[in-house]
Amino acid sequence: MAGNTLGNIFRVTTWGESHGDSIGCVIDGCPAGLRLSPRQIRDELTRDIPYPVLTRRVETNNFQILSGVFEGYTIGTPISIIIRNSNVESDKYKKIIHTPRPGHADLTYRMKYGHVDWRGGSRASGRTWISTVAAGAVAKNICKLKSVAVTSRLLELGGYKVNPDNLESVIESLAEESKETNDTTGGIIEVKIKNPPVGLGAPMFNRFQADLGHAILNIPGVKSFEIGSGKYSSRLKASLFNDPIDFKEGKIKTLRNRAGGVLGGITYGNPVIFRFAVKPTPSILIPQKSVNLRTMKSAMMSTEGRFDANYTPRAQVVSEAVSAIITADHLILSGYVSHDSIIPRKERLLFGMQTRDL
Numbered sequence: 001m002a003g004n005t006l007g008n009i010f011r012v013t014t015w016g017e018s019h020g021d022s023i024g025c026v027i028d029g030c031p032a033g034l035r036l037s038p039r040q041i042r043d044e045l046t047r048d049i050p051y052p053v054l055t056r057r058v059e060t061n062n063f064q065i066l067s068g069v070f071e072g073y074t075i076g077t078p079i080s081i082i083i084r085n086s087n088v089e090s091d092k093y094k095k096i097i098h099t100p101r102p103g104h105a106d107l108t109y110r111m112k113y114g115h116v117d118w119r120g121g122s123r124a125s126g127r128t129w130i131s132t133v134a135a136g137a138v139a140k141n142i143c144k145l146k147s148v149a150v151t152s153r154l155l156e157l158g159g160y161k162v163n164p165d166n167l168e169s170v171i172e173s174l175a176e177e178s179k180e181t182n183d184t185t186g187g188i189i190e191v192k193i194k195n196p197p198v199g200l201g202a203p204m205f206n207r208f209q210a211d212l213g214h215a216i217l218n219i220p221g222v223k224s225f226e227i228g229s230g231k232y233s234s235r236l237k238a239s240l241f242n243d244p245i246d247f248k249e250g251k252i253k254t255l256r257n258r259a260g261g262v263l264g265g266i267t268y269g270n271p272v273i274f275r276f277a278v279k280p281t282p283s284i285l286i287p288q289k290s291v292n293l294r295t296m297k298s299a300m301m302s303t304e305g306r307f308d309a310n311y312t313p314r315a316q317v318v319s320e321a322v323s324a325i326i327t328a329d330h331l332i333l334s335g336y337v338s339h340d341s342i343i344p345r346k347e348r349l350l351f352g353m354q355t356r357d358l
């Protein structure tokens, strides 16, 4: 099963299955001298389940940094992080081994690989993405070096527009509704990369938004990606769409941000803003039409295992992590951060990294 790595120089490989002993990541290409405390990783991992009322599998996410960090700083070697799976209930999946869940990856995994781990969706499970969230904590530290911040917000949940005032109540009612109807919902998320330096991205196959889109569309259940004014761009005339260019506080800026912060695949200092849509959780208790792969006959099936009533808030956490990974990678690719060490070259021999702070 190829394709477990994200990034060009700052490369994150994740491993592990939803119901295996543990999951984790290996980060290759992280420069030496970056301050990294277990607390920073813990802080990101505790965001895994932002709203427990929407989720039935809650994990403690006990983790260990196995390599790549010494005395609180990265040393340039691969950083390996292991996260234990402690709350698995695999038996429930035995009942649906032969009847793939509509909307999930059971069918395609079977067709492509023949032999698969049927417990909890294996690599197709949202669970495995918590490794990426751990790697995102490291990437966010690289972003901080250049004062770049990745933020996000929920725009829609289950078809309702959400804001900080109604968010909790919408979540409560979606959880309640899911209990009553046994059905699930999706949502829309907006991600903002604040203060990107000029020149991230390259015009052909490393366009900044294309690398972000690649990362976001790899998150399970993501069904669309749009940057700036997105699909509405096609409805505007160029005279309204184009962002006028001017001087602002001594810097060249555009006066609007319909482009979403990227032109010709390259950032120019405006915030990079994009949105994506998450489909409803495919596993539901409602009986659905499927096939029995053993008898090769039509069969009705309903999910037995645990599932999220709406996993959009969890996908939001993952989206910040992958966006930080792509941004960190581009900061290195564009020369803003050295891939060898964050300590200035002339200081490397003179000072130990212990004397430096982020």
Ligand SMILES: Cc1cc2nc3c(=O)[nH]c(=O)nc-3n(C[C@H](O)[C@H](O)[C@H](O)COP(=O)(O)O)c2cc1C
Residues within 6 Å of the ligand: 103, 104, 105, 121, 124, 125, 126, 127, 129, 219, 220, 221, 222, 279, 281, 282, 283, 306, 307, 308, 311, 314, 315, 318
């Ligand atoms: C954080 C996260 C949590 C998820 N939780 C569930 C879940 O509880 N049940 C489920 O059926 N799918 C869940 N999914 C979605 C499936 O993983 C996804 O639909 C499946 O792998 C098929 O991939 P596709 O929808 O991209 O085709 C989750 C996805 C993410 C990112």
